[in-house]
Structure formats: structure tokens, C-alpha cells
Amino acid sequence: MPKSNTILYLDGVSVSFDGFRAINNLSLVLDKGEMRAIIGPNGAGKTTMMDIVTGKTRPDAGEVYFDGQVDLTKHDEAEIAMMGIGRKFQKPTVFESHTIEDNLMLALKGPRSIFPALFHRRSAAEARQIDDILGIIRLGDKRDELAANLSHGQKQWLEIGMLLAQDPKLLLVDEPVAGMTDAETEETARLLRDIARDHSVIVVEHDMHFVRELGVKVTCLHEGSVLSEGSLDFVSADERVVEVYLGR
Amino acid sequence: ADDTIKVGILHSLSGTMAISETTLKDAMLMLIEEQNAKGGLLGKKLEAVVVDPASNWPLFAEKARELVSKDNVAAVFGCWTSVSRKSVLPVFSELDNILFYPVQYEGEESERNVFYTGAAPNQQAIPAVDYLMSEDGGSVKRWVLEGTDYVYPRTTNKILEAYLKAKGVAAEDIMVNYTPFGFSDWQTEVAAIKKFGSAGKKTAVVSTVNGDANVPFYKELGNQGIKAEDIPVMAFSVGEEELAGLDTAPLVGHLAAWNYFQSIDTPENAKFIADWHKFIKNDKRTTNDPMEAHYVGFNMWVKAVEKAGTTDPDKVIDAVVGVSVPNLTGGYSTMMPNHHITKPVLIGEIQADGQFETVSQTSGLVMGDEWSDYLADSKDLISDWRAPLSCGNFNVATGKCGGKGTN
Amino acid sequence: MITGRFFAAGADRRIAITIFILLAIAIIVPLLNLAVSPTSAFYVPSYVVALTGKYLCYALLALALDLVWGYCGILSLGHGAFFALGGYAMGMYLMRQIGSRGVYGNPLLPDFMVFLNYGELPWFWYGFDQFWFAAIMVLAVPGLLAFVFGWFAFRSRVTGVYLSIITQAMTYALLLAFFRNDMGFGGNNGLTDFKDILGYNVQADATRSALFAASAVTLALAVFVTWAIVGSKYGKLLMAVRDAESRTRFLGWRAENVKLFAFTVSAVMAGIAGALYVPQVGIINPGEFEPSNSIEVVVWAAVGGRGTIVGPIIGALVVNAGKSWFTGVLPAFWLFALGGLFVAVTLFLPKGIVGMWDSWRGNARALRAASITNPINGEAGTDPAVPPPPKIVRSAARTPGDWSASGPEPQPAE
């Protein structure tokens, strides 16, 4: 099997909820260092696919491998996260009663067990990293505010920041620019392209401008399996994609 | 102030035990009021200090301490459950004050600072079983010992088992069963009793079921049609107060063993009941055995204080022993050196009006036996708080105070 | 290192003050009780020493509960069980110390075993004649129970009310079990009649003062430890787990271990509280397992201020002092007063006594801060139409969703 050079390898994955097939014999391969955009109609199974990869949902059938050898179906969320898969959720979820800064601190890469956390003291390197991220997500002036007091878009940014802090090998980004202005959208695309230089990334988005700006290979899902795959132009020229997704 | 003598009343007015104890508080208030009407004590007025230990055992200890060291009471009347008594015991011995405990209990205790005016097991359980074994009682051959799972029923049943076996009852003719506090679903237990009772031998139930669990127990007995003529139930903690919450018509004939019934026909009792109704302003309120115990205990204390000429607990403790006061059943109860009192034992049958009718009565007064003769380790113990012995657990076999001694 | 932080600039002053007060009364109260003549105005009666000593144990219990409830969102309705187990461990030691001074004079068996015809000492009573062993058990038994219980529950991701109810089931089951005479713990009457502790008479004023001091010092220590825990990165994690448990998992934290640690530490603290409590009240019995007792602990913490360190202590002291006082002066009506207090606190002090105090002060501080750093207001300075100083509708938000009438999706419970 050519799993060896892949960062993520899904084959024949299916999952159903109360008889409803959300993912249907899905196969998808992501190479190391690749960035991929995933589009597809609402309810196509994009988020569910991420749930499977991150261990939130167990597939009924199929193989899910990370880094060519790790069978992800055998691990739980925390383990998968520790291996280096980070995720931004579709609905931004942050720690509302912590400050922006603490949110980032908890996400920072590092040991994940109790006693180190108990005796942890912030190092200068960590402080610098947090400052950098705060700069990137432009929340520096709000660093001591509680995350609960952020607007929707600001929470989106914070979550991206947490993902950066985590510094995973593979990033799963679910609708990062929903609720962002066009300018911010561009900014985000630039950021993701930056990240993609030394990380593998999967981005789910409905915003075609954004996808175009990413300039990467696109996969279109429909009813739980791949409908079309290729460059954006190729995919958007596909009649079926126009039919179920883009509309006329 | 110095012109009054304070008397502590330590009964739960809230929580699970309020149901039983509140009445005793009222009874004490009445007794104190009457004493004051008679001119008080040693020329001073009595003043009741009421606190609410809220059915919480550590709170009992705290409140006892408050009564004795903050309010400087001369004596305390209180407690219902044994555990509440156990929790205040150290307080009374440390601060050297007096507690009058008015409820029947499992025995196996005798403290210098406590006076037990309720029944010891031999003043209730044994005569009750004797009655059931007699011809009048139905010559019972098979026994169900039904109890709430805690110390009083366990100990009482232990004593009874030993007693029954000594009387030649076979082990398979005794069924012992325990239920939790506040138990309310008695279907299985009552059915088991029915089953046990259908072995062709006359069967009776001896119930040490406590408190709240009784009402559902009797309701179930009634509904499953267990009649007193067939399987009588003899209870040790069901009195007039408990029956007030029940329709007793289906229960007529079931039994209880006490040292007092409201139905006792004596002038003292008639007056007591009348006073009570006047005090509580309700003709329907019943009187019961622990109330009588307080009546007796309070009068003993009054008499002892008069005898000692002071309320100093030390003096009063010595003076109480031997004091004899009229009880409400037409006789005199005496405080014995073991700090238990002499009592008549009455067996009553439940009547349709919620009262008991006495069907049997011990011929004389029975002296409370704190150390049961039916338990191996306590049969050699006696208690005598008079000088020079002044010991609560004198071992007659070894001749030493302090249980077995160290041999 | 932790101590370093304690004395470091910016350490929470209130915590320091609390610890200081506790240490101070640990010295002063016994002195005023023992060394001052009873007629003096400064004399502290033994009654007060015993009473406040008891309150301090309750405060420790409330603090222990708050560590899991306030900071980690685990509403344990079974903390009384850990308290009682610690108490029983201590009670067993005290029981063994009676030796042959029991009423039956049996050198080995406690009285209740004698009259219930025990032939020999049950195995689980062995070792309790040694203080060190009992002391270890005080920590180990509640800790182990919490660990095992928590390990299963947290791993199975039992949360919210489900967790609360099974903790309640736990304490209820223990209650019934300890009521059983056959368990060998004295049934309903429990363990009592203690004579001495470490060779000193438990009823002596000096012993009592020493126990009081021990309670105060232990509480101070617990305050410090709690403060150190919640101030650490782990503490932040604890709160993160409280607010968004699954999110912490996706960051790679094992939420179950995070909770388990706090739960176990808290249970051990509760056990210690129980162990200090027993020699001071002189009895331990199954009543302590009563589910309503555990609920009361929750109430103390809530009254004082959940999610603060000083709050539960204040809550425990206020409620218990209130209870002691009311049951004396208003024996027939005190439940109205206490019940009314609880309702009033929820309505008028929604974040408890300390939480409310914080809000007032936090508010003042936030107002000051807002005028300098808030971008909206900052900009406003250049705006000719400077808005009037904001009218404060409610105090500063410290917890999420506090501003809106309700969170978008109220959970049945946390």
C-alpha cells in the first residue's frame, strides 16, 4: 500500500447515525506537507470526516491511518491530538472563562500530563511564542480579556491561534473564514499558505474566493463520498459539482 | 439570672426525629409550667431552655454543651434515639451534668450522669414474649423478629433469640429480618411473614421496626389481610402517637408492650391527660410512654433537688437514687442505684379508636436491668452508683469495677 | 518553587490574609482559652473552642468540595462520604485507644462488638491501634475510594447530573452499609466513648485547644495548597475542563486524569477534615453519610462563593454559625430563617458572599481599567460626542454568559 508517504489515509470509511449514512465508503489520501481544500454541499459529511480523524466519531467500517502507520480508530481524542493532529471547529469553541492569553497557553505544545502542569512555569520562549501568535491573530490588545467577551469572528481567530500554538503536524480547519470580512478572509488564506509550508493541512470552506486564494487541490464531497477531485477549476467545471453545490 | 433554675430540653424539633421528639418538648414545657404554678423549686422559678438539635447527632453534642456550659442548666431532659444519647454522653460526663433519657433502649449502658427513665429490654421485650407464649397470648410457637437494621433492634433481638432458645424454641421457628430506616415498601416482607406463618404453628411477629417505617408496615399488614387473630404483631416502638397517623380499624388486636398507655384508668393519668389537652389546646392529641417517662423523671429530679436542697448536679445525682414518685399507672416508680427505674410492664391491644387496651400486666414493678442476663459478656455485670461502689460496670465474677478487668 | 510564587509580588492578598488569620487564631485562641483566667473578658470558653474547631473542619470540607465543584465543575453530592470515611478511620483509632477501659473491660474488642457477640476483632480493624497507621488510612481510604470511583466514572465520561447522582448513590449506599450492624462499625450508634488521642485525654481543655489549633493550621495549609493548585497551569486546565471538556481533549489533554487528580486530592482533604472533626465532636456515625449532609456542603460553598478559595470557608462558617445560633434562639422557626437565607443568597448574591464582594471591587477596577484601555472608550476620546459614563446595569462579568438572560443552551446541570 502506498500509505508510506501519506500523512492521512482514509479508505472505505463509512459511518451511519440511526440508519442515516453520513459517510459512505469514503477514501481520501493526503500526502505529507500537502494542503487540501474540501468543499461540498451542506451535510456532505465534511465535519463528520474530521470527527472521524480526530477520534470523536468511530467509523463503522474502513481504515484511517495517520502518518502512514498509526491506526487512528484505535486511539481516543487526546491521544490523537498528542500525535499531532490539531483541529479548529466549525462552531468556534474556546475556553470562555479564561483570558485569551491563557487559552493560548493551554494550547501550547508541550507535555500533557498532570504533574508537569502542576509545577509549570512559563518560560521566556513560551511567552515569546504567545506574543507572536497574539500578533498574528490581532488580539494582542485583548490578551487579558475573557474569551467569553469576544465576538463571533474574534473567537474564530482565537481558535486559529490555539491551533497555531498547538503546532500540530496535521491541521484540520473547519470553515475558518465563516463570519469574517473579505479582507480578513484574504489574511487567513495568506496565513494558511504560510502554515502549509511545513505542515499538512485540510481546510473545509464554502467560500470559493478563499479556496481559490489557497490555490491547492480541491476535493468535493457529496453524500459521504468523493464526488470530484482536482484543481479548483477542474472541480468547478464538473457538472455534478455545479448541480449539487455551486448552483447556477 | 440567679433567681431561676434553668432546665434544658434537648429534643429535635426538626428533621426526621421531630415527629417523635417535639411532643416530648411540649410535655416538658407543661411539666415545668405546672411546677412553677406549684411555686417552683427551692423557692425559685424554673425556666425551660429549649434548643433544636435538628435530628443531627453531632449537633446534639454541640447543643448539650451549649445548654450546660453557656446556659448553665441544672439538668437536661432529652434525646430519643440511642445514638443521640451516645453522642451527648461524653459532654455530660465531662461537664458533670444530668441527663434524663425517656425512651426505651437496648440497655448495655449505665452512666453516672444519665438517668434512664425509659424501659430496658427486660422491662419490655421479655414480658412481651412471655405474654405471647402464654395461653392468653395464643401460645405462640413460631416467631418472626422483624426490625429496623440498627443497634436497638439488633440487641433486643439478640436477647430475645437467646431467651426463646432457652425456652425451647427451635432455630427454624425463628425468622429474623431487618429493613432500612424509613423503609416504605413492605410487600415482600409482609408476604414473607404470611408465608412463615402458614406452617401450621401459631406464629407471632415481634416488631422492633422504628419510627417512620411503621405506618407503611401496618398499612401493608392491613391490606394483605394479616389479622391479629392469625398472626399478631407485638411492637416495641409503636405507641399512641404513631397510631394517630393510621386508620386502626384493620389493626385491632395487634399488640404493643409499654410501661404506660393513655387508656390506663387511674386518677393521675386522667389528670395528666386533661392537663395535656389543656396545655396543647387540642383534645385529640395523645399521650404516650416516653411522656410518662419524662413525667416520672422530672418529678424524681424535683424531689431529689428538694432532698439535696441544691441543684448542684453532683449532689442531685446522689440524691436521686432511691427517690420514689407516683407514676401514671397507679403505682410508684423508684430510681434504682443503676440509674434505671422500676416500671410496670403492660401489654396492650390496638383498638379501633387508636388507643391500646391493656390485656396483660406484670404483677409487680419490674426493675430495669441495664446489663442483660442473656448476653454472655454482660451477665456478670451490675451497676451501682451509690458510694462506696459507685461503679457502672462492676463484674461480680471478678469482683472488679470496669468490666472484665484486665485479666 | 510554589512558595516562591506565594511570596512573589502579585500573589493574591486575600489568600495571604486568610492564611495569616488562620495561623493567628491557631495560636491566639488556645492561649486565650488556656492561659487566661475564666473571669477575664478575653477568656475564650472551651465551649467556643469546641464549636469553632468543628466549624473549621466543616470549612475544610467545603473547601475540598469547592476544588472539584467550583474549579472543575464536578458537582459531587457525595463529599460527605469522604469526610465520614476519614472520620471513621480516626474513630477506629480512638476506639482502639480505649483498650480495656470499655464497659466490658475487653482489651481487644470495642464495646459494641462485645455485646453483639463478636468473637474476635474483624480483620479491617487491625493496625488501627497505631496512630501512624490510622493517619495513613485517613488519607488512603477516602483517596482510594475517590480514585477508583473517579477512575471509572471519568473514563466512562460520566458528567453533569449523572455524576452528581452517582456520587449521591455512593454515599447513600455507604450510609446503608454503615447502618448495618454486621458491617462491624457499630451500626447506627457509630463509634463513640473515646478516651484519649495520642495519650492525651480528648476531653481535656488542652487537647481540645490543640485539636483546634491543628484544624486551623490544616485549613491554612489546605488554603495554600488549593491556591497553589488553582493558580498553576494545571488549575487553568481544571477550569478549562469545567467549561469545555471535549475541547481540552482535542488539545491533547486527558480530561479524565485532570478531573481524577482534583477529585482525589479533594477527597483526601475531606478525609482529613473528617479525621479532625471526630475527636472534637466525640462521635462518628453513619449519619455523616446522609445524602442531605453532602448537599449541605454544596450549600455552604454556594453561599460563600463557589469557585473562590475563601468563599467556601466563609460560607461554611456563616451557615454553621447561623445554624448554631438559630437553633438556640429560634428553635421552632430557625428553618424558616435558614431556608430564607439560602433563597436570599441565590437571589441577591448570585455569586455568593465572596463572589459578590469581588464583583463590586472588580467592577470598580474594571471601570477604571476601561477608561484607559478599552478600545471603544479609547477611541471615544477623539470623538466629540463623548458618551456619558456608562451606567452599570450589573457588575462585571467574571463568568461566561453572565450578561445575557441565559446561556444559549442551558444544560441540566454542570
Place this chain on the structure above:
Amino acid sequence: MLEVSNATLHYGAAQALRGVSLKAGAGKITCVLGRNGVGKTSLMRSIVGHHRLTSGSVAFEGKALDRSAAYDRARSGIAFVPQGREIFPLLTVRENLESGFAPLKRADRNIPGHVFELFPVLKQMLARRGGDLSGGQQQQLAIGRALVMRPKLLVLDEPTEGIQPSIIKDIGRAIRYLRDQADIAVLLVEQYLDFCRELADEVNIMDRGLIVHSGPAEDLDRADVRKFLTV
């Protein structure tokens, strides 16, 4: 039809709205634009009654709403599609739609046909729990639910967020249809400029708690206006 004047709103000490005035007329689509965190959602929530204004007023059809509760506002004809969807997760899709019956007369208690025309998925999923739907489906449900109420004013907070392009187009068509057919007022918060430009009759641009520009949709192409929307 809707008139907001001089609205201010505080979150504790922080001020989110600083004297906003806004009008939305019947038969018109009024758009509100602005960067993240400038107060758009705060304004919408104040209009529908989720937040109480610190000062200023909201009037609908000439009646002041300041003292009326959210449900009274809904009953007077204001329907709201919130940011974040807020559908009732445990109710089925049908029940979610039926929850809009509350302000209606008994005779009107049916789901208008155009809801299913617009969002055919909803018809297929009537029996499923709302919370199980995908994000975009939930958004469609939220809009559908608002339409069931037959509103006179429809307040939409970023309705296109997370929705697939073809349905965005449908939503656009639907909004226009509603404006034209039922002559209702539409108040629309958007980040998605193209969508806005296509639909809007009026645009208002917010920045830091203030409306900094309002005018016809064409203004959106002016550089001085766009500057408010860049980073």
C-alpha cells in the same frame, strides 16, 4: 418601519454600541456591514430584545419597543435568524419549524410552502433532530423557522455563514422574493460583500460601535467606504 435611534449598549464596563441610529423600511433590504467585533450582532440582538439598551430607543411601526420583551417583539412581527443558528437541538426539524406558530392565529398555523421550495433538504429531514443537522442545514432551518412566523421585519445575522454557494444564491432569491411579494422589511448583517452588494437597497457600515456610513448600495464601491471593511 423600524427605527433605531441613538442606541447605546454596555457589556458591563465595555461599550458595544455608542449611539447607533438606523432605519429599515418596508419592502427594502437594509444591510449592515462591518468588521469583526464592531457591534453588528449587538445591534441586532438589541433590536429583537435580547439585550436591553443602555439608552436610545427602538421603534417598530411607530411604536416604541424599548419596554417590550423579546416575545412581544416577535409577536408584533419581528423574526430573527441569529448568528450561530440557535436552533432547538432536541426538537425535530418539524418541531423547530412549528415553534414559529406561537404568534400565529390558529388558522395560520401551517408551514408556508415556499419554505420547502427554498430549502428542500428540510422536507427530507422533517423527522430528524435539529441538532443533528450539518451546520449549513441548521442555518437553512433557522431561516425557514423565521419564515414560518410570517414576519413583517426579518432580521438576519450573517445568514450565509457556512452555507454552500448554491443555497446562498437561493437565499438571496428568497430574500428578494419576500421583499417584493410580501413587502416586508429585511435587516441583514453580512460580511460577504458580494452577496450584500447584490441584494441590498441600503447599506450601513459599522465601526467600533457606531454607524460610520449609510447610504445606497452603490456606495459600497467607494474607496472611503471600503476602508472600513479592510483590516
Place this chain on the structure above:
Amino acid sequence: MILTRAIGLTLLLLLGMLSPSNAAEADLRAIIAKFATASNFSATEAVVRELAATGDTAVERPLGALAEGDLYVRKADSLVFIGKAAGGSVELLDPLSGEKSGDAAKSEITKIKVNNTLRRAVRDALGTLTLGAKDPAARIAAADTMFKTPDATNIEPLDAAIASETVASVKALLEQARAASVLVSDRPEADKLAAVALIGGRGDRNALSLLTAVEANSEGAVKDAATAAIANINSTLALWDAGQNIWYGISLGSVLLLAAIGLAITFGVMGVINMAHGEMVMLGAYTTFVVQEVIRNSFPGLFDWSLVIALPLAFSVAALVGLVIERGVIRFLYGRPLETLLATWGVSLILQQAVRTIFGPTNQEVGNPSWMSGSFYIGQLAVTWNRLWILVFALGVFAVLLYVMKRTPWGLQMRAVTANRRMAASMGIRTPWVDALTFALGSGIAGIAGVALSQIDNVSPNLGRGYIIDSFMVVVFGGVGNLWGTLVGAFSLGIVNKFLEPYAGAVLGKIVVLVLIILFIQKRPRGLFALKGRSVEA
């Protein structure tokens, strides 16, 4: 001697049945007069026997009165009367004719004491006398007593009764009674074997107890037959026992269901950790008490209707109190579910103490109406009426509630409001109304549960505390927010509990149930009928 007298008695009895002319009334009076001098129970018993031996049905009246404890002796003249308390004094009736013959103060008369042994003696005596009664129920009762107290002398009267009996079911009973008597007589073995077979066919516990005695006292073929019959009965009874346990479990389940169902609304649906739930149940029970008190004092004839009258009242009282609590306290706490625990705890203390102050701390008497008393048999399965009604009632309440929640707009609004109050308001739902009414509904249902529970438990201020833990246990075990979960949870806990009880005992059984709940929650962390879906798992 006894035998001859007994034969004489039978003859007399037969005579009595044949001719309306009674044994000389004076003779009876003479015997009755002996009650006055009987100094102890056994002496009284002897008089009872003597009276019964006359075989005169006229003795039913005095004997019945004796058993009821209504027979008195006038101190002045040692005459025996039936006494009926009338106000402060006692109305005296003639013991034979029942005619009024004066009044007496309580102190002027003494009651003839009875005890269980005496009552049994009277019952046995009356049993024989009422064999020929007109009322079939009385004949059945007579047959029953005679079955339980077999006596060889009964055979002949029974034979006569069997011969004249027309009702088949009564006849069967009479034959069984006769067989029982045959077994203790000196009839030939063949008769006895037939009797054993007949009794063995009865298959119930009474038969078992009779046969056990026979087995012990006889030998040869009869003993063997008895042994076989016993084994036979035992094996069928074992089956019935299992059925009985299930029934006990179901009926315990129905009690749990009733107690929990209101909580399934206030807690399960609304998310209020309602510690005052038990007190709502208590209020319902006290309402029943008050209703019965009024009925007892003013409309005694309506007693059987008391529960029917109490139901709507209990619902209203509890619902009203619930409404006040919601408007006064809870409504400020939405979105802060934990605070509701604190506040409702306070409310529960206040309510408890209020009831204690108003009604006193002791138990209040709530009686069972006649249609809820006693029991009946289905095969060997004893079913008590009150339990049966409670089951029916619990299921009824459940059905109504389910309908309201799932099929009415109100139910929909309720669920919408509790899911997201703010958004529900924006859908035009009057949230304060819905909140208040929902809480009132939950409380009201708790109130009517109180009506039912007053039939089997204490009516005291502590009533509620006894049920609150179980109720939470049931709701949570079944799965919060799911009414079906509450139903199934209640019944499964009930049945498991009742199956454990006979083996483990009540205490250990309860502990085991609790441990099982803890373990079960590990398997299904959201209860039996967990709410499912993304929103829950997130």
C-alpha cells in the same frame, strides 16, 4: 364429654335451622349474664363456647359485639349490654334484641375485655353459626374459618350445609372445609385420602399449612399422600412466587414512577435541580388529609370519594405553590442551574417547617377508601387493591403527561423554551408563561402523586425527604429529559429491587441496587434512554 355436647349442639343447630322457634330466650340470657362474672379471658372464652353451643343464631349479636369490644357490664346491677358510644355517654342496647335500654356514663359500666384468643374463639363459633346464613359471603366466610380451624364435629353440619347449598363456588369451599375436618377426625383412611386430594387441589398456602399438620400427625398412605400433595403445592407456589415478585416490583415501580414523574418535568425537562420536589408531594398528601378531615367531620358519606375530590385540589395546591416558587425564585435562575439547587433547598426547608408549624410534627391519618382496601387473588397471586389502583393511576398520569408533552403546542413550547429560552422568546413564545406553567405542571403532578402516596406511607412533614433521592435516581437512571426513560427506569428499579429483596434482604438489596445504578451509569453515561445526537455529545 365434649363429643356428646358437640353432637347435641349439632342437633340443636339442625333444629334451629328447621324451626323458627328458638331455644328459650331466658336460657340465653342466663348464659350471657355469666359474662359479668367471668374474671379472666379463659372464663370469658368458656362463656363464648357455651353460647355457641346453644346453636341459636340469636347469639350472633352478643358474640359479634363481644368481638368488637362493645359488650359492657353495668356496674350497678351486673347486667350485660351492648354499648354504643354516643357523645360523652354510652347508649346501652339489649344484647339479644338490640333494643335500646337506657344510657350510662362511661364510669358506670365496665367493658368486657377481649383479646386475640377470644376474638378467634368468637370467630370460630360464629363460623359454625353462619353456615346457613342467607348472604353467600357470610357462608363463604364461615367455610373459610372452618377450613382453617378443622374440627371433627364440623363434619355433620357441613354435610347438611353442602346438601342444601346451591351456589357452586360456595359448595366447593364447604367441601374443602369438610375435607379439612375429615382429616382431623377418625374417619376411615379412604375418606382421608379423598380429603387430602381435595385439599391438595386447592393449592394455596392454607392448604399447605393444613397438609403440613396432617403429614406430621398421620402415617401410612395418608402421610404419603400428604407428602406428595405438599411437594406438588410447593412447586406450583414457587412459580407463583416469581410472579408475585414481579408484581411487587411493578407496584414498587409504580410508586417510584409517581414520585419521580413530576421531577421528570421540573428537573428532566426544565433543568431545575428541584430539591423542593419532595415537598410538593408532601403538600399533595396533606391536601388529601385536609379533604378527608373535612369529609369525616361534615360529610361522612362521601368518604369513598375523598381521593377523587382530593386529586384536583392537590394538583391545584401544589401547582399554585409551584407557580409562586417559579415566579418568586426560579425565574431569576434560568441559565444558572446549580443555583436552583441552593434556592430550592432553601424552599424545601421552609415548606417543611411551614407544614410542621401548621399541622404539627406528627403523622396525620389518611384512610383508605373501601375500594382501596384489602386484597384479592389471581390464582395464588395476592394483589392489594391500593397497589393496583396506584399502578393504574401512575400509568394514567404518565399517559396524560406524555400526550401533553408530545402532542400539544404547549408541550412543544415547553421543550423549546427549556432548550433555549432566549431564542424561544424570539419565536414569539411567551417564555415567562411557559416557564411558570411548566413548573406548575411538574409541581401539580408531584401533588397528585402525594394523594396516591398518602395511601401507603406516612403523612408527615418528612414525607418528601423520603422520596427525593429515589426520584432523582429514577429520573437520572432513565435518562434526563426523556419521559419514557423515567417510566422504564422506575419499573426496572422496582423489579430489580424486589427480586433482590428475598435473597439479599431489604438493606443489602437496596445497597446492591445503588451499586448497580453506579455501574450502569458507567456503561451508559447518559442513562437508560439517553438523549442522543450531536448536540448532546458535543
